[in-house]
Amino acid sequence: MNRFIFWGLWLGLILYAFILAPPDRPDTADLILRLSTGDWAGINPIVIALFNAMGIWPMVYAALALVDGHGQPLRAWPFVLVSFAVGAFALLPYLALRQPSSGFDGSKSPLLRRLESRWLGGVLAAGAIALAAFALLKGDWPDFWQQWQTGRFIHVMSLDFCALWLLLPVLLKDDMARRGLNQPWITAAVLALPLVGACLYLALRPAMEEEVRREEAMG
Numbered sequence: 001m002n003r004f005i006f007w008g009l010w011l012g013l014i015l016y017a018f019i020l021a022p023p024d025r026p027d028t029a030d031l032i033l034r035l036s037t038g039d040w041a042g043i044n045p046i047v048i049a050l051f052n053a054m055g056i057w058p059m060v061y062a063a064l065a066l067v068d069g070h071g072q073p074l075r076a077w078p079f080v081l082v083s084f085a086v087g088a089f090a091l092l093p094y095l096a097l098r099q100p101s102s103g104f105d106g107s108k109s110p111l112l113r114r115l116e117s118r119w120l121g122g123v124l125a126a127g128a129i130a131l132a133a134f135a136l137l138k139g140d141w142p143d144f145w146q147q148w149q150t151g152r153f154i155h156v157m158s159l160d161f162c163a164l165w166l167l168l169p170v171l172l173k174d175d176m177a178r179r180g181l182n183q184p185w186i187t188a189a190v191l192a193l194p195l196v197g198a199c200l201y202l203a204l205r206p207a208m209e210e211e212v213r214r215e216e217a218m219g
Contacts, residue, residue, distance in 0.1 A: 006096035013089060013163065017156045025151040032153065046139035047147065049131040050157060053195055056124055056131075057164045058084045060198045061091055063115040064171040067178070067208075069094075070112070071101045088163035095170050102177030104208055121202025128196045165194045172201070179206045 025031075034043065035051045062080045069076025074097050082090035114120065147154045169187050176186060190197035 003096045006092050009163075010089070010092035010096065013092070013159070016159070017089075017152070021152045021155045021159075022150050023152055025153070028151065028153045044140050044143050044147070046135045046141065046144040047154060049135035049139070050154070050161060053128065053131050053161060054087060054157060055084070056128055056195060056199070057087065057161070059120075059124055060168075060195070060202065061164070061171070063120065063202050064168075064175050065091070065094065066115055067104065067112060068098065068101065068171055068174060071103060072098050074098065087160040088167065089160070091164070091167070095167065100174060102174045104178055116207070118203050118205075121199055121204070125196065125199035125203050128199045132196055161194075165191070165198075168198055172198075175205070178208050181206070 031043070031047075034040065035048065040048050058080065061083060065076040065080050074094070076094055076098075079090050079094035108116065144154075148158055149155075168190065172187060172190060176182070186201070190201050193200070
């Protein structure tokens, strides 16, 4: 049943983005170029923060999905890689195709060890908090609302952010189980702080049982 829900969400997101969302503004290409190159003069800080947040979300999902994909028939890395460009549009097919799995068999690759490190979560959390403060303190919200209503790029990027935020519990539930976490309030706390909560979870989550046992054996 969940597969049909995810495929439906994926199809609905695509149809909305290309049919129902506002049309592109004439300056969209220039705006994307300026956001990508750091030429931010005159751009609403909320747009700057949102654009950069969409670079943090794929890192969050990489830290969850690549561990999850280790035990899946279908590897997660192609979906995670494409998500750096198109966000939830790439990750929804993985969520539809994966099987629930709360275990981890085998040894960790060097990449997984880096993604498991708490310092990565700390760096991402610091960046997310800085972006949130920048948007809240410096942003022009009436201007952002007007741009959201009239421009496809900002409109769809905002919806993509919300989709990545609300889909997180799908992978979070199994990741918590791998680490012996069963407190419902953790999921609620993560969702209560969009992006920031997810990054703080990565910074604070305990090592997986397999890693804990190895550390104890070495000690």
